[in-house]
Amino acid sequence: xxxxxxxxxxxxxxxxxxxxxxxxxxxxxxxxxxxxxxxxxxxxxxxxxxxxxxxxxxxxxxxxxxxxxxxxxxxxxxxxxxxxxxxxxxxxxxxxxxxxxxxxxxxxxxxxxxxxxxxxxxxxxxxxxxxxxxxxxxxxxxxxxxxxxxxxxxxxxxxxxxxxxxxxxxxxxxxxxxxxxxxxxxxxxxxxxxxxxxxxxxxxxxxxxxxxxxxxxxxxxxxxxxxxxxxxxxxxxxxx
Amino acid sequence: xxxxxxxxxxxxxxxxxxxxxxxxxxxxxxxxxxxxxxxxxxxxxxxxxxxxxxxxxxxxxxxxxxxxxxxxxxxxxxxxxxxxxxxxxxxxxxxxxxxxxxxxxxxxxxxxxxxxxxxxxxxxxxxxxxxxxxxxxxxxxxxxxxxxxxxxxxxxxxxxxxxxxxxxxxxxxxxxxxxxxxxxxxxxxxxxxxxxxxxxxxxxxxxxxxxxxxxxxxxxxxxxxxxxxxxxxxxxxxxx
Numbered sequence: 001x002x003x004x005x006x007x008x009x010x011x012x013x014x015x016x017x018x019x020x021x022x023x024x025x026x027x028x029x030x031x032x033x034x035x036x037x038x039x040x041x042x043x044x045x046x047x048x049x050x051x052x053x054x055x056x057x058x059x060x061x062x063x064x065x066x067x068x069x070x071x072x073x074x075x076x077x078x079x080x081x082x083x084x085x086x087x088x089x090x091x092x093x094x095x096x097x098x099x100x101x102x103x104x105x106x107x108x109x110x111x112x113x114x115x116x117x118x119x120x121x122x123x124x125x126x127x128x129x130x131x132x133x134x135x136x137x138x139x140x141x142x143x144x145x146x147x148x149x150x151x152x153x154x155x156x157x158x159x160x161x162x163x164x165x166x167x168x169x170x171x172x173x174x175x176x177x178x179x180x181x182x183x184x185x186x187x188x189x190x191x192x193x194x195x196x197x198x199x200x201x202x203x204x205x206x207x208x209x210x211x212x213x214x215x216x217x218x219x220x221x222x223x224x225x226x227x228x229x230x231x232x233x234x235x236x237x238x239x240x
Numbered sequence: 241x242x243x244x245x246x247x248x249x250x251x252x253x254x255x256x257x258x259x260x261x262x263x264x265x266x267x268x269x270x271x272x273x274x275x276x277x278x279x280x281x282x283x284x285x286x287x288x289x290x291x292x293x294x295x296x297x298x299x300x301x302x303x304x305x306x307x308x309x310x311x312x313x314x315x316x317x318x319x320x321x322x323x324x325x326x327x328x329x330x331x332x333x334x335x336x337x338x339x340x341x342x343x344x345x346x347x348x349x350x351x352x353x354x355x356x357x358x359x360x361x362x363x364x365x366x367x368x369x370x371x372x373x374x375x376x377x378x379x380x381x382x383x384x385x386x387x388x389x390x391x392x393x394x395x396x397x398x399x400x401x402x403x404x405x406x407x408x409x410x411x412x413x414x415x416x417x418x419x420x421x422x423x424x425x426x427x428x429x430x431x432x433x434x435x436x437x438x439x440x441x442x443x444x445x446x447x448x449x450x451x452x453x454x455x456x457x458x459x460x461x462x463x464x465x466x467x468x469x470x471x472x473x474x475x476x477x478x479x480x
């Protein structure tokens with residue numbers, strides 16, 4: 001499995017993904033699940049993937065081919081599409097095509113599915129964040145629901161439900177997604193380090209920060225321990 | 241869905257279940273999911289249920305009939321079985337029979353499944369807690385893993401992973417299961433108030449406490465708010 005989470009805030013967007021891929025419990029590998037397409041200053045698009053690796057790798061490889069093709073058009077390249085809505089539609093169509101192709105090769109009952117979070121901004125447009133389903137349809141983050149999750153989303157949802165609003169600062173947002181991931185890592189073996197973190201400040205139209213957090217990263221470990229301590233401390237002080 | 245959790249501790253056992261049952265999202269009802277069978281001082285057995293209501297109600301009704309039947313034997317009645325292991329086997333067998341009967345009535349693709357947590361003690365025996373799968377097989381809580389969950393278990397697992405050990409006191413254990421439930425209630429609509437809480441002190445061989453916690457219960461609300469406050473406070477103090 002996987003855990004990816006994206007926050008859409010007044011100040012910008014924060015994205016976090018793990019890197020664990022497993023085929024069964026005895027075949028575990030590390031694969032990047034965060035992909036960036038950008039023309040700095042004009043547009044930035046970040047895609048996070050969950051689901052069957054054969055589907056997500058093929059879809060991302062084709063997307064890269066199209067973007068690199070000088071003959072690509074507004075209708076096919078996410079770096080030329082006129083709006084973020086069109087970007088989501090192009091990615092959704094590609095995902096559903098790849099999924100259908102791969103499903104044709106499999107026998108009944110074998111599943112190959114994937115979902116994506118797509119976050120980005122074009123110069124002159126709004127920041128937008130979409131969750132794209134395997135069939136290519138999608139939903140969008142809003143003020144009421146400023147975060148989207150794919151993969152093993154349940155363990156890390158309670159903390160987001162409690163602390164994230166559109167007014168959350170980019171710094172607190174990084175803390176929130178890292179703690180949400182920390183809860184997931186502790187409770188589910190199929191989600192694992194290292195992590196990929198990206199921050200996109202509003203109207204930068206470029207990645208503001210991109211960081212890989214390795215297993216044993218001292219800052220992450222310290223934060224994780226401080227959070228455990230805060231939880232135990234809070235727990236011990238509550239009276240019933 | 242449902243959320244039920246049971247802790248097996250040195251001092252005793254603590255059990256908590258919600259009461260929400262839904263057939264789709266537009267058909268929501270309240271049903272008790274915690275059932276107690278006891279001969280106070282000699283044995284106490286508590287069963288919590290998750291899954292298809294037709295399976296769990298039928299299984300619990302048959303269990304009650306057997307227990308009330310003066311002709312029932314050691315091999316059929318959980319109030320006469322010589323050990324808690326035999327109790328788990330009797331319940332597992334009954335559950336798998338009811339499930340198979342009901343599955344026969346349904347068309348392919350319609351599922352009717354259920355799982356149970358069974359916790360109890362006989363005079364002279366140990367406290368034991370089992371998670372019984374739909375097929376009737378089961379696993380048991382141990383020192384390494386002192387809690388069992390059924391239903392929507394993921395939201396409420398991180399808090400248990402962090403604070404529960406076999407040495408946890410019965411008072412702290414009640415707090416832990418209530419906070420685990422609180423996280424689940426906030427993040428998942430299919431789990432709902434009121435709650436049923438049971439405490440079984442070691443070697444009492446009877447229910448020590450049984451309490452229904454209604455929606456709006458002032459103690460639960462206060463605890464829930466204090467926990468939200470502690471989380472936000474802890475969150476704000478962590479530095480990254």
